[in-house]
Amino acid sequence: MSIIALFGGQDPTGLTATLTRAVLAGANTTSEFIDLNQYDLHPDRPDAPNPALDELEAKLAAADAWVLASPTYFGTVAGQFKQFFDVFRHRMVRMNLIGDTLPGKYRDKHYISITSCFASGLDNTFTHQTDATLTMIDKAMSAAGIHKVAELVLPNTWGMQAVPGAKLEQAKRLGAKLTTKQQKDDETMKRYLLLFGMIAVMALATMGIQQLFPVLTGGFWQRWASFVLIFFVLLASLLHYATFMRHKHR
Template sequence: MHTIALFGGQDPQGLTAKLTHALLEACEGTHEFIDLNQLTLRPDRRGEANPALDALEQKLAAADVWVLASPTYFGTVAGTLKQALDCLRPRLTRMTHQGDTLPGKYKGKVYLTITSCFASGLENTFTHQTDACLTMLDKAMAAAGLRKAGELILPGTWNAHAIPETKIAQAQALAAKLPAKVRRDNETMKRYLLLFGMIAIMALATMGIQLLIPATTMNFWTRYASFVLIFFVLLAGILHYATFVRHKHR
C-alpha cells in the first residue's frame, strides 16, 4: 500500500505537518509527504504543457490512499491546498454536456483529512471552527468519487509545541484501519447492518414515546400518524447530526 500526503499549510515543520508525518509513519507500506509550498502549480491551458501538475497527478495516481492536510485558516482550507485542488479539478472529475460534475478516473480510491485550529477542543465542539475546512475537502473528494477513511482534528494549537500522545494514538489507529479500507472489507455489509440497527433503535424509541403519550395510541390512525411523525423527527435529528455535527472536534 502506498500513501501520499498533500500538505497545504504555511509551516511544513508545524503541528499539522507533524501529525501528518505521524500518521504516514504508522501506515503499512510506503508513503510520501508533499509540501505543496515547494510546487508551482497552475491550471491546464489548451495547447500548453503543464509538467508540474502532470508530476503531481502521477504521484496521486500511484497512491492507494490520499491524505489531505491543512490547518484551518480563517475558517477554511489553506490557500495552497485549495489551489492544488482547483488545478486538479478537471483531472479528478468529468463534466457532462449539461455541466454536471461526475467522478473521474480516480473513483474508488481512499482518502482521509487532517486539520488543526487554535481553538480548544471544547470550544471547537460548540463553534465548529474546523467544519468548513473539512467540508470543503470532503466536497472535492466526493466529486472525484473517493471514499473517506476518516479524519484527524488537532485543536488547541495556539502556543503548543508538541502533539498530545492521544492524537498520536488516534493517528496510529486510523493508519491501522487503512488497508481494510483500501480492500473495501465488508463495507457493504457494515452499511446494511448499521442501517438495520439505526431503524431498529428508532422504531423502539418511537414506540416508547407513544407509550408515554396515551393520546397517540387511541386508535389505529392516531397510532399510525404519531408513529410516522415521531419517527420522522428522530430521523431528521440523526441526519442533521450526520451532516453537520459529524466531525470529531476534540
C-alpha cells in the first residue's frame, strides 16, 4: 500500500507538516510528503503543457490513500491548498452534460484531513475556527467519491514550539488506521446499524417519558400524538448536537 500527503501552508517544517509526517510514519508503508509550495499550480489551458498537474495527477493515482493537510488561515484552508483544489478540479471529478459534478478516476480511495489553529481546543469547540477548512476538504473529496477515514486537529498553536507527544501518537495511530481501510466504501452496514441504534434509543426514551406522564397516554390518539412529538424533539436535539460536533476541534 502507498500513501501520499499533500501539504499546503507557509512552513513545510512547521507544526501542521510535522503532524502530517507523523501520520505517514504511523502508516509504516510506502509514502511521500508533497509540499505544494514547490509546484507551479495554474489552470489547464488548451494546447498548453501543465507538467505540475501532470505529476500530481500521476502521484495521486498511484497512491492508495491520501493525507490532506493545511493550517487554518483566516478561517479556511491556506492559499496553496485552495489553489490546488481549484486548478485540479477537472482532473479529480467529471461533469455531465448538465453540469453535475460526478466522481472521477480517484473514486473509492480514502483520505485523512489535518489542520491546525491558534484557538484553544475549548475555544475551537464553540467558535468552530477549523470547521470551514475541514468542510472545504470534505466537499472536494465527496465530489470525487473519496471516502473519509478520520480528521486530525491541532489547536492552541500560538507560541507552540513543538507538537505535543500525545498528538504525535494520535497521528501515528491514524496513519496505521489508514492502512487498514479497504479500497471501497465499506461503511454502509455501519451507517445502517448506527441509524437503527439511534432510532431504538430514541423510541425507548420516548416511551420512558410517556410513562412518567400518564396524562400523555390517555387514549390511542393521545398516545400516538405524544409519541410523535417527543420522538421528534429528541431526534432533532440529537441531530443538532451531531451537526454542532461534526468536526474535531481538539
